[in-house]
Amino acid sequence: MWFDSWSDIVRVLLVGIASYAFLIVSIRVSGKRTLAQLNAFDFIVTVALGSTLATILLTSDVAFVEGIVALSLLLLLQAVVAFAAAVSRRIRKLTTSAPTLVLWDGQMDEAALLRQRIARADVEQAIRQSGTGDLGTVAAVVLESNGKLSVISREHLGDASALGALRPSLT
Structure with a gap:
């Protein structure tokens, strides 16, 4: 239980270093999307x-090359789905949740908060973290597809064009 053999330790060290190096290079090659703020698909x-990396390191039944193939497959699948989501609205809807307006013109949308399972206190916290203490000075708060809350002050709302598809529901 505490120690099996030095060869197992050496295997973990060698495979770990090689797998880690491969993963770092692969992530750099696969692009910034891999390291971007995570939506549900990216998180998975x-x-x-x-x-997979843990399995490669700790399971001697998995050969190093098999592990590299598994890591490569995951990165390739992510790249393919990310590309498909970038060019296809239907794929994007399947892999990425739409942003949700949870506050407009200083008023919380209680139904949206309930649908998204967000507490009013979470929105208030995001507003405070943006440096604002008055809900009346907040034009909008959007729950983004990555789970972050974006706070837009009245001063910075402009024509609200950044709200995109959310705009029709603002009237």
Whole structure:
């Protein structure tokens, strides 16, 4: 239980270094999307990469090359789905949740908060973190597809064009 053999330790060290180096190079090659703020799809791929790396390191039944193929497959699938989502609205809707307006013109949208399972206190916290203490000075708060809350002050709302598809629901 505490120690099996030095060869197992050496295997973990060698495979770990090689796998880590491969993963770093692969992530750099696969582009910034891999390291971007995570939506649900990216989160799943990240967890799968971590799980695969752990399996490569700790399971001697998995050969190093098999592990590299598994890591490569995950990164390739993420790149293919990310590209498909960039060019296809239907794929984007399947892989990325739409942003949700949770506050407009200083008023919380209680129905949206309930649908998204967000507490009013979470929105208030995001507003405070933006440096604002008065809901009346907040034009909009949007729950983004990555789970972050974007706070837009009245001063910075402009024509609200950054709200995109959310704009029709603002009237």
